[in-house]
Amino acid sequence: ETGVTQSPTHLIKTRGQQVTLRCSSQSGHNTVSWYQQALGQGPQFIFQYYREEENGRGNFPPRFSGLQFPNYSSELNVNALELDDSALYLCASSLGGSRTGVNEQFFGPGTRLTVL
Amino acid sequence: QQQVKQSPQSLIVQKGGISIINCAYENTAFDYFPWYQQFPGKGPALLIAIRPDVSEKKEGRFTISFNKSAKQFSLHIMDSQPGDSATYFCAASNSGTYKYIFGTGTRLKVLA
Numbered sequence: 001e002t003g004v005t006q007s008p009t010h011l012i013k014t015r016g017q018q019v020t021l022r023c024s025s026q027s028g029h030n031t032v033s034w035y036q037q038a039l040g041q042g043p044q045f046i047f048q049y050y051r052e053e054e055n056g057r058g059n060f061p062p063r064f065s066g067l068q069f070p071n072y073s074s075e076l077n078v079n080a081l082e083l084d085d086s087a088l089y090l091c092a093s094s095l096g097g098s099r100t101g102v103n104e105q106f107f108g109p110g111t112r113l114t115v116l
Numbered sequence: 117q118q119q120v121k122q123s124p125q126s127l128i129v130q131k132g133g134i135s136i137i138n139c140a141y142e143n144t145a146f147d148y149f150p151w152y153q154q155f156p157g158k159g160p161a162l163l164i165a166i167r168p169d170v171s172e173k174k175e176g177r178f179t180i181s182f183n184k185s186a187k188q189f190s191l192h193i194m195d196s197q198p199g200d201s202a203t204y205f206c207a208a209s210n211s212g213t214y215k216y217i218f219g220t221g222t223r224l225k226v227l228a
Contacts (some may be wrong), residue, residue: 004159016173033214042205042218043160056215090159091136094214104150108159 004093004108012114013081015106016078021076021111023091031055032074033105049074078113085105086115118143119197120208122219130228137222139206142187146208150178150216151191163204164191188204199205 005024007023027033031050035043045058049068072093078085089112092105099113118126121140122154129135134184139149146166153197166180171181179192208218 004160033216035216035218040221042207042220043216045215045217048214058215074141092216104162104165105214106162109151109157109159112157 004025004091004106006089006091006108006111007032008058008069008111009109010112010114012116014116015081015083016105017081017115018077018079019081019113021078021089021091021113023074023076023093023108024113025072025074025091025093026092026106028095029054029093029106031093033094034074034076035090035092035107036057039087043090081115083115088112088115118217120206120217120219122222123207124222125220126223127225129196129226130225131196131198131226133196133226135196135200135224135226136190137206137224138188139192139208139219140186140188141208141217143208143210143217144187145210147211149180149182149189149207150209151178151205152205152207152218154205154221156174160205188197195222198226198228201225202220 033047037043037102038096047057050056052068065077068077088110090110092107151163151167154160164178177194182189201219207216209216
């Protein structure tokens, strides 16, 4: 069984650019959630995908968007980067959707994004 | 109502001592309360979790105590070790959303 992996590990972008972050879910998991963790803070929920459809969204603007693919890997896209977007971006995979009552989420190591 | 309040912000404990971290929530719809451990540069790792139908859950040196009426839960680390030095996050969610609400974290340092 493989764990959650994310790429790249680190990324440096300039304000206004666009970025794509990638996540491979743990084997057998069909749900992925993305979180933003600013330095010294707890992770903040961005959105969740279940079987390729968005299953909930946190208080993030539309320039944060995502995709989930048939193999349950996922992408987080951020357009028009702002300085405040600098953070650790975490994805977490889990089994099931909102109907199954299974809650355990397993996190990847994260992608450290720096916006200059 | 979506917040999870965590305290203390930082904690220093002697080796062999008990580390206690507390969390409080408002939303009574929450029905799953995990604790995560995070080392610098790493993603959070699930330590232990509890549901509101039990008041305590123990796994090795880690125990969650849950007080449903007070809407509070806490993590106890018995026989704390220097390797336990990390940041600990409590979280809460409900089965309907799968959205985790995290606390602000507690930086634990265990002195050798």
